[in-house]
Amino acid sequence: MKFFLDSAMVDEIAYALDMWNIDGVTTNPRHVQASGKPMLQVIREIGRLVEGTDKTVSVEVNPHYKTVDEFVSEGRKLAAIHPNFVIKLHCIEPAFKAIPILARDGIRVNVTLIFSATQALAAMRAGAYYVSPFIGWKEANAEETCSLIEDIVDIRDNYGFETQVLVAAVRNGRQIADAAVAGADIVTAALAVYKDAFDHPYTRDGLVKFQEFWDKSRYE
Numbered sequence: 411m412k413f414f415l416d417s418a419m420v421d422e423i424a425y426a427l428d429m430w431n432i433d434g435v436t437t438n439p440r441h442v443q444a445s446g447k448p449m450l451q452v453i454r455e456i457g458r459l460v461e462g463t464d465k466t467v468s469v470e471v472n473p474h475y476k477t478v479d480e481f482v483s484e485g486r487k488l489a490a491i492h493p494n495f496v497i498k499l500h501c502i503e504p505a506f507k508a509i510p511i512l513a514r515d516g517i518r519v520n521v522t523l524i525f526s527a528t529q530a531l532a533a534m535r536a537g538a539y540y541v542s543p544f545i546g547w548k549e550a551n552a553e554e555t556c557s558l559i560e561d562i563v564d565i566r567d568n569y570g571f572e573t574q575v576l577v578a579a580v581r582n583g584r585q586i587a588d589a590a591v592a593g594a595d596i597v598t599a600a601l602a603v604y605k606d607a608f609d610h611p612y613t614r615d616g617l618v619k620f621q622e623f624w625d626k627s628r629y630e
């Protein structure tokens with residue numbers, strides 16, 4: 411399963427590429443705002459970090475857009491900036507018409523803000539490159555999400571869609587493992603989520619114990 415970093419902070423992305431060889435990046439309007447930089451500037455900077463690789467960077471169109479023409483023209487504009495960009499379209503009806511139009515130009519679409527298997531099916535049927543169910547938002551609303559991921563993966567496999575299932579808004583290590591068990595292709599999470607997930611208090615406790623034994627032993 412691929413690990414994407416959910417961020418528009420250039421220093422975080424550079425760290426995650428270097429330390430964990432992350433497979434891609436997802437951005438959204440919240441991340442762009444947090445970067446403190448104009449969107450076009452920050453996505454160009456992120457594009458430079460993945461230059462010459464096959465790592466994708468998902469960049470989101472204006473969330474106020476609601477027509478096919480807006481999706482297509484902004485999608486073309488953003489995709490022209492960098493070959494690794496995948497265009498994030500929010501999961502509303504015009505996206506299903508815009509996806510094949512963009513696909514004919516070789517432009518890949520990540521359908522974002524997905525909360526049901528039926529939304530994911532509609533996006534996959536239209537030819538989405540990624541579908542992004544937001545599991546953290548559902549769990550914050552006390553909704554169970556393992557079956558949602560399993561259902562989307564099953565639907566994809568039942569019909570042979572080529573779409574990759576990108577589990578988004580991941581908040582902890584348990585959700586990363588759940589996504590892997592359910593057969594998701596990708597998770598995207600914040601830097602702090604990965605750092606927490608890769609750590610364990612027993613590992614740290616065990617290390618202290620082993621260091622004590624080490625200090626009382628001889629090496630040669």
Ligand code: E4P
Pocket residue numbers: 416436437438440468522542544546578579580598
């Ligand atoms: C995914 O592509 C989204 O950017 C992201 O996971 C949304 O989650 P957030 O609530 O962490 O912004």
